[in-house]
Amino acid sequence: MAVIVLAGMIGAGKTTYTTMLADALGTTPFYESVDNNPILEKYYEDPKRYAFALQIFFLNKRFKSIKEALYHKNNVLDRSIYEDALFTRINYEEGNLSSEELDLYLELLDNMMEELDGLPKKGPDLLIYLRGSLQTHLDRITRRGRAFEQIDQNEGLLAYYTKLHSRYDDWFKSYDKSETLIINIDEINLDHEEDRQFVIEQVGAKLHHIDNLPFK
Numbered sequence: 001m002a003v004i005v006l007a008g009m010i011g012a013g014k015t016t017y018t019t020m021l022a023d024a025l026g027t028t029p030f031y032e033s034v035d036n037n038p039i040l041e042k043y044y045e046d047p048k049r050y051a052f053a054l055q056i057f058f059l060n061k062r063f064k065s066i067k068e069a070l071y072h073k074n075n076v077l078d079r080s081i082y083e084d085a086l087f088t089r090i091n092y093e094e095g096n097l098s099s100e101e102l103d104l105y106l107e108l109l110d111n112m113m114e115e116l117d118g119l120p121k122k123g124p125d126l127l128i129y130l131r132g133s134l135q136t137h138l139d140r141i142t143r144r145g146r147a148f149e150q151i152d153q154n155e156g157l158l159a160y161y162t163k164l165h166s167r168y169d170d171w172f173k174s175y176d177k178s179e180t181l182i183i184n185i186d187e188i189n190l191d192h193e194e195d196r197q198f199v200i201e202q203v204g205a206k207l208h209h210i211d212n213l214p215f216k
Helices: 014-025 040-045 047-072 081-093 099-117 134-144 157-174 193-209
Strands: 003-007 028-030 075-077 126-131 179-184
Touching: 003 014, 003 047, 003 081, 014 028, 014 075, 014 126, 014 193, 028 047, 040 047, 047 075, 047 081, 047 099, 081 099, 081 157, 126 157, 126 193, 134 157, 179 193
Parallel strands: 003 075, 003 126, 028 075, 126 179
Antiparallel strands: none
C-alpha cells in the first residue's frame, strides 16, 4: 500500500497523472475541487478581496483529503496540503493578504500538521514533482481553457505565474515529509503510450525502493 501525492505548478497536469497512476496502482484517486469551488473564479477577478477565503477553502479541503489518504494508506492525491503555504506566502507578498491573515493561516496550518502527526501513517510514501518550463505550464493552461486562468484576459496573471514558477524549485528543496521523484514534464507526453509506460515504470521502481512497496 502506498500514498502518493502530486506536486507542481498550475497547469502541470496533476489531475491527468493522478488518474493514470491511480489506475496503475488499482487505488483511489483524490482530486482537488475546482468546478465545485465557489471562490476560485472570484479570486481571479479580485484577489485582494478573496485570497484569504480561497486559501482557507483549499486548506480545509486538502486537510480532509490528506487525512483520508493517510488513514486508508493507499491513494493518489493530485494536490496536497504540503505545498499550500507557498501559494499563501505569494498572496501575502503580492499584497492580497494582511500580515494578520498570514499569521492566522500559518498557525492553523501548524495545528493541522500536528493532527497529521498523530495518525497511524504520518505522511505520504512518495511526492512526485511535475517539473517543467514556464512555457510548458502556460501552454497547458491555454489548452485547458478555463477562462479565468488565461493571461490574455488578466494582465496580472503572467507576472503571478512567473513568480509562482520561480519559487517551486525552492519549495521542493525544502520538502522533507517523504521520498520524492521528479518527472520532467517538458519531455513527457501522456498521449503517447511509451511515455505513460515510462512514468509508470519510474514510479514503480521508486516505490519498490521505498520499503519494497507493491506496484502492479
